[in-house]
Amino acid sequence: MCRIAGLVNPQNTGNESAKVKAMCDALQHGGPDDEGLYVSKDNSVIFGHRRLSIIDLSANGHQPMADSVAEVIISFNGEIYNYPELKHELKLLGAVFTNNTDTEVILQAYLHWNVSAFGRLRGMFAFALHDVKTNEVYLVRDSAGIKPLYYNIQNSQLAFASEVKAFKAAGISTQGNANWPVYLLAYGHIPEPHTTLQNVYSLPKSHYLRWQKNGSYTINAYRVNTETAPVNSKELAQEGIVQALNTAIKRQLIADAPIGVFLSGGIDSSLITLLANEQIEQLQTVSIFFNEKQYDERTYQQAVLEKISGKNYTHLVQQQEFERFFPAVLQAMDMPTTDGINSWFISKYAREAGLKTVLSGLGGDELFGGYPSFHRIKYLEYLKKLPAAALSLFSLAASAGYKKISYLANNGLNADYLALRGIFSINEIAAFTGTSSIHIKDILFADSMPDKTPYDKLKAARLEGGLYMKNQLLRDTDMMSMQHGLEVRVPFLDEDFTAFTESINPEIRFAAAPKQLLIDSFKNLLPAAVWQRKKMGFTFPLQQWMAANKDISAVENYRGALAKQKIKEFKTGKLHWSRAFALFQVQGHV
Template sequence: MCRIAGLVNPLSTGTEKYKVKAMCDALRHGGPDDEGIYASNDGGVIFGHRRLSIIDLSANGHQPMSDTHDRAVITFNGEIYNYIDLKQELLTAGATFKTNSDTEVILQAYLKWNTSAFGKLRGMFAFALHDVISGDVYLVRDTAGIKPLYYHIEDKQLAFASEVKAFKAGDIAHANNHNWPVYLLAYGHLPEPYTTLQNVYSLPNGHYLHWQQSGAYSIKGYTTDKSYNRVNDKEEAKNGINATFRSAIKRQLIADAPIGVFLSGGVDSSLITLLAAKEVEQLKTVSIFFNEKQYDERAYQQAVLDKTKGDNFTYLVKQEEFEQNFAPIVKAMDMPTTDGINSWFISKYAREAGLKTVLSGIGGDELFGGYPSFDRIKYLSYLRKIPAGIMQLFNLAGSPGLKRLSYLSLEGDNADYLALRGLFSLNEISRLLNADQKEIEDILAGEGNSENLPYDKLKAAKLETGLYMQNQLLRDTDMMSMQHGLEVRVPFLDEDFAAYVESIDPHVRFADGNKQLLINSFNKLLPAAVWQRPKMGFTFPLQKWMAANKDICNADNYNSSFANKKIADFKAGKLHWARAFALYHTQKHV
């Protein structure tokens, strides 16, 4: 797990390494253990790397790394969980290795199988690879989009980095994307491929960018080489889920550095803890609790700990600590978001507990229907039949839920998502940003092409996975964990496990209520207290804490009377904290 950056076909000569070094310096928090710079003989390719040592902790794991014959060079962020199996296959085929790292396996896999090697990798990864023989460069991102990778192309120069801030640090891109406040007020995050910088984009998950020496490039998708037959039987599905998830946990525990689990007390983290405890004799877990009793999950955490052996590191988070760390937390965000505060704290504590790697339960809700949107989405099929002009009238509604329905005046899957999860309505955004509503509509209209899927739970899963999880949960977890030099792994997004779940017929996958198939697959393992509890999620008392925060509630931070009215509503308990936090980001920075 690391941070990467680089330049290909640099515009200027003599300063390329300095630019890449500056980019890497800005990313040091994500790779505190080592750094390296590679420059091709002709100076046309500069790779930078900041290392967080997880596998092969020796100096042999130094990056950027070349193969034994210097035919290819890589700078790699992530982990390849099946690298031992791939290495054995490559050794049998005649490949030679000089390290015990998973990084070198990627190089040899590419040299053996070319771009088809990408689909053989199981893990979370973002890497740049220079084919020294052809001169081509590849940027590659994992199929789930767990690891971030951003790029900028101008005048036949390609720049890339793990975080958006690196482009400014390297004097690559400075111009703001003036649309980002619109996206944030609508979504609570910036949807891919957009960032806060103009012409800096996120490489789509499951894709690679192929760059040729001429400056010509293409972006292509790839898929894993694993597939399953359609599963229509509930018992078969339960047995398959049980087996494939156990396998995912087992291979994601591979590490040469201390590893543990985030234990919140919900179904997903509890299940991961219990399965990991079967593989690790003395499992380390990290949990947090609050003085605010309605957020206290210790009883559920203890029900899991009673069935495991190991060390549990428990931390009390108080409002005072939130206040003390509020400014550093906001500064740590690579891009403005309404999420990530919980990840910042739990990652801080995990690192203080001596861990370098932890397993997280992200993905369980998206795969098995754990959100209210899975039940609400069916109503959109009826609302979509109402003329767009009438849907606009919902802008005038009183409740936020009804206001969101105004998004159904727009086309596309993203409009469906915003109708279910959007923060502010079209009219509210135009007033908050002092912009014409038609301008706001034009920015948001058509984002996310419609697949014309039925309004069922399978569509809800696609929306939650492709938008909320991809753009918010994964991005913010990566950013906040790496801020503390911590790697977070997500077994629910294991390629083979996710492929198996997606092979299950939706009528079986979402039968008997949200997440019930997952629970039933492990009903002999999960404590009843955990799966019978009301769903809460990994939540902080932010409604109370933010209402007392002087920065968020400071009228001088807002640019209009309408914005101040919203903040007044927030202080009076009439506005959700996520909406106030989004407003704070946009008004403070615009």
């Protein structure tokens, strides 16, 4: 895993290479082991790279990398887990390899299969390819959107980078996106494709951008090559889940650098830990605990640790650590978010333990119905039958939960999502930002189209996986882990595992209690204490800690009567910390 950046068809001002170097310098935290620069013969393509070496730690993994005859150049961020199988297949086709990296496999896959190669990759990736013969450039992003990739197109020039801050650092795009506070106050994050900078966008997952030498470009979807028949039997579903998840974990344990697992004590991380323990000796795990008993998961962590061999690195996190490192957490955010603090801390401790890559349980809730939204989604169907005017009146409710219902007066999946997970209502955002509710609606829903799919658990899965996980959990996990030079792998999002899970009849996949199918598939492995416990997300005592933080809780840091009122409510425990944190980033900090 690494960080990448580049310029294509750059304007000849004489400092293009320096700009790419500046972008890479801003990304050094994500690639501390090595750096490289590629400049094409005609100076029209410049790729930069910062390396975090995981597979083939030798100098052979230096990037940007060319194939054996320099027909294609790549700057690659991520891991290709099925590269040994692809390498074998490509050798039979006559491909010549000069090193043991997965990077070279991408080069040969493109040379032999062109753009159809993208759908054959299993992994997490964002990369840029320069086809020297055609002088075309491709930007490619993985099917789950695990690895970030941003681009900017201005004056017939394409710029790209792994983080938004790189564009600003190089002076490529410095104008702020005036709408980002609206997005943050509505979503708690900046939803794709938007960013905090004007004309800088996120490349969609499962897509590639093709840039031609004349400066024209297209953005196309690619198809992931997974073929699964419908699964209508619980027994077959459980067998398939066991097989596919074991395969995913086996793939993702490939590394030439120290590897471990995040162990929180929840079902997903416990399961990943126990399955990984069956495949490698002396598994290393990283855990966090708190003095605040309602957040302390040591009992469940210990139930798992008693079943595995290896070393557990456990850390007590207290208010004083939060206060000490909070400025560093804010600085690590590539874009404002109400999530990621937990990922920053546990990634810090994992790296200090000597690990360079870890497995995470992220994705299990989204695939198997682990969130309250999977139950609540059915109520949206009844609410949507009300006239839009009636739905808008919910914005006047006292309860934050009822206020969110007013989002249903608008069309589209985003409105459904905000009704379930929104931070503030449209009227509140208008008051915070000093504009009108109509203007806020235009920003959030100008391009929204009605969504006619049923309000069932499949729609909840689309909302949680396609919006919450993609826009917030994956992005924040990547940013916060890479801030410490740590790679986080997510076996639940393995392409084949995801495809199999989505082929299961929804009545089986979401039957009974939340995640029951996943639990039943591994009931003989998971400790009863883990799967019988009440669900609790991997979170910190932030309600107390942020209330005690003098910057967040200082009413004088905020502008406007409503913002000051909300912070007063927060200090008395009547406002959730995520809402206060969003306001802080919009008004108190930024």
